[in-house]
Amino acid sequence: MTRTTPTATATAYASPASPAADDVTRVAVSTVIFSLRRTPGVDRASVVLPLVRRTRDPFEGRWALPGGWLDARESLDAAASRTLAETTGLAPSYLEQLYAFGAVDRSPTRVVSIVYWALLREDESGIEPQENVAWFDTTALPTLAFDHDEIVDYALWRLRNKVGYSRIAHGLLPDEFTLAELREVYESILDRRLDPANFRRQVENSGTLIPTDAFRTGSHRPARLYRYNSDVELADRGPLTSRR
Amino acid sequence: MTRTTPTATATAYASPASPAADDVTRVAVSTVIFSLRRTPGVDRASVVLPLVRRTRDPFEGRWALPGGWLDARESLDAAASRTLAETTGLAPSYLEQLYAFGAVDRSPTRVVSIVYWALLREDESGIEPQENVAWFDTTALPTLAFDHDEIVDYALWRLRNKVGYSRIAHGLLPDEFTLAELREVYESILDRRLDPANFRRQVENSGTLIPTDAFRTGSHRPARLYRYNSDVELADRGPLTSRR
Numbered sequence: 001m002t003r004t005t006p007t008a009t010a011t012a013y014a015s016p017a018s019p020a021a022d023d024v025t026r027v028a029v030s031t032v033i034f035s036l037r038r039t040p041g042v043d044r045a046s047v048v049l050p051l052v053r054r055t056r057d058p059f060e061g062r063w064a065l066p067g068g069w070l071d072a073r074e075s076l077d078a079a080a081s082r083t084l085a086e087t088t089g090l091a092p093s094y095l096e097q098l099y100a101f102g103a104v105d106r107s108p109t110r111v112v113s114i115v116y117w118a119l120l121r122e123d124e125s126g127i128e129p130q131e132n133v134a135w136f137d138t139t140a141l142p143t144l145a146f147d148h149d150e151i152v153d154y155a156l157w158r159l160r161n162k163v164g165y166s167r168i169a170h171g172l173l174p175d176e177f178t179l180a181e182l183r184e185v186y187e188s189i190l191d192r193r194l195d196p197a198n199f200r201r202q203v204e205n206s207g208t209l210i211p212t213d214a215f216r217t218g219s220h221r222p223a224r225l226y227r228y229n230s231d232v233e234l235a236d237r238g239p240l241t242s243r244r
Numbered sequence: 245m246t247r248t249t250p251t252a253t254a255t256a257y258a259s260p261a262s263p264a265a266d267d268v269t270r271v272a273v274s275t276v277i278f279s280l281r282r283t284p285g286v287d288r289a290s291v292v293l294p295l296v297r298r299t300r301d302p303f304e305g306r307w308a309l310p311g312g313w314l315d316a317r318e319s320l321d322a323a324a325s326r327t328l329a330e331t332t333g334l335a336p337s338y339l340e341q342l343y344a345f346g347a348v349d350r351s352p353t354r355v356v357s358i359v360y361w362a363l364l365r366e367d368e369s370g371i372e373p374q375e376n377v378a379w380f381d382t383t384a385l386p387t388l389a390f391d392h393d394e395i396v397d398y399a400l401w402r403l404r405n406k407v408g409y410s411r412i413a414h415g416l417l418p419d420e421f422t423l424a425e426l427r428e429v430y431e432s433i434l435d436r437r438l439d440p441a442n443f444r445r446q447v448e449n450s451g452t453l454i455p456t457d458a459f460r461t462g463s464h465r466p467a468r469l470y471r472y473n474s475d476v477e478l479a480d481r482g483p484l485t486s487r488r
Contacts (some may be wrong), residue, residue: 005392023315024316025270025271025314025316025317027267027269027271027346027356047407053476058422065355070269070346070356071267072267072268072269072347072348072354073348075346075347076344076346076356097343099341099484100320100341100344100358102271102314102319102320102358103319104317104318104319105314110316112271112314112356112358114344114346154484157368240394240398242341
């Protein structure tokens with residue numbers, strides 16, 4: 001570390017003068033919603049996310065993450081929910097803050113975007129048919145507006161690295177599911193095969209799922225149904241959770 | 245989840261009109277810097293952080309986290325480093341984004357604060373004597389300005405829950421250290437005793453520390469020195485790391 005000479009004390013927050021017109025930073029929110037889509041005849045489900053086509057400059061015609069401007073009278077969480085609903089009609093029960101993106105050149109005007117994310121079950125992820133809203137497979141995305149390619153890359157990395165069994169089960173599966181169904185979801189997200197025996201052992205040791213007394217029957221051997229353990233906290237917000 | 249009727253497509257980002265004077269949201273950055281302080285004769289080190297006393301309204305006279313306004317021509321990371329240096333003279337080599345705080349009532353005017361955090365070694369955490377800057381023990385903090393009490397609570401929670409052996413060793417200890425020294429740091433952060441044998445086993449299994457051929461000698465049995473494994477990525481930024 002290097003030392004610098006202090007040049008000011010705690011006056012930086014005081015008396016915010018009205019910023020000059022070319023010195024305005026605006027705050028936006030965007031959301032990354034992940035869900036799964038199964039195509040008949042295709043073995044593995046696809047990880048999909050909704051995008052909105054821009055109808056004005058900048059980046060007119062390009063696809064972008066759902067979002068919009070923060071209103072000065074609403075919280076960041078409320079703005080994320082409102083703009084997502086306005087642009088796509090989607091309303092997940094819980095949006096989690098992901099990261100704030102603030103590179104100087106990410107938009108023609110200066111915009112800091114607070115990005116939220118959520119997982120949605122297939123049965124929750126319907127969108128009323130609209131010309132400028134669509135779900136895209138994350139492995140076949142167009143070039144997005146602004147720095148939204150980078151934001152999606154980051155969100156996918158977080159999904160692959162940081163999302164535990166409980167959250168996946170709660171966010172992407174119905175209330176009860178077999179271990180094979182959970183494993184298939186993981187295989188879709190990680191885009192690789194997982195060893196069934198190892199997967200079962202890890203899940204059982206994780207304490208995040210609870211076996212039920214029910215079984216899925218059908219053409220295969222009956223398979224036990226599990227549900228996620230609601231005692232396990234899904235989000236990593238710690239003391240912030242109580243303020244929601 | 246509930247469904248809402250879409251009321252707009254992707255026009256929310258377009259044509260930002262100049263906001264009315266009472267509708268301005270400003271962006272600030274704040275930083276939480278954790279370090280350790282050892283008091284002669286006291287067994288356990290204290291977790292400390294630097295605060296800056298406010299010299300103007302709002303909250304004149306209260307202590308606050310170092311920080312200041314984002315300049316429209318600098319990135320969030322750069323603003324965090326600059327305002328920390330200006331208010332305290334501290335310049336950690338790496339600041340990590342922690343969370344964006346944006347409750348409507350957190351300040352008399354509307355302010356969204358992007359909060360950064362870092363760990364500093366004791367030998368890096370000197371501050372030139374200044375009237376309005378001081379280090380505080382995190383177990384004996386005054387009531388802070390704005391929502392900074394909540395921000396510190398959240399940062400401490402993240403420190404206790406999410407910081408692995410490698411990051412602690414890299415951020416708070418010299419280049420080489422004994423396992424007892426590392427354990428003492430953990431005991432300070434967690435504010436409880438840890439079993440030495442269990443701690444040693446966990447560290448050795450973690451792969452985040454590398455044993456050296458050197459030993460600490462003195463009044464006790466010689467103790468092997470370790471260094472942190474620089475192959476282990478310290479921050480959880482994934483694809484964002486390459487952009488720094």
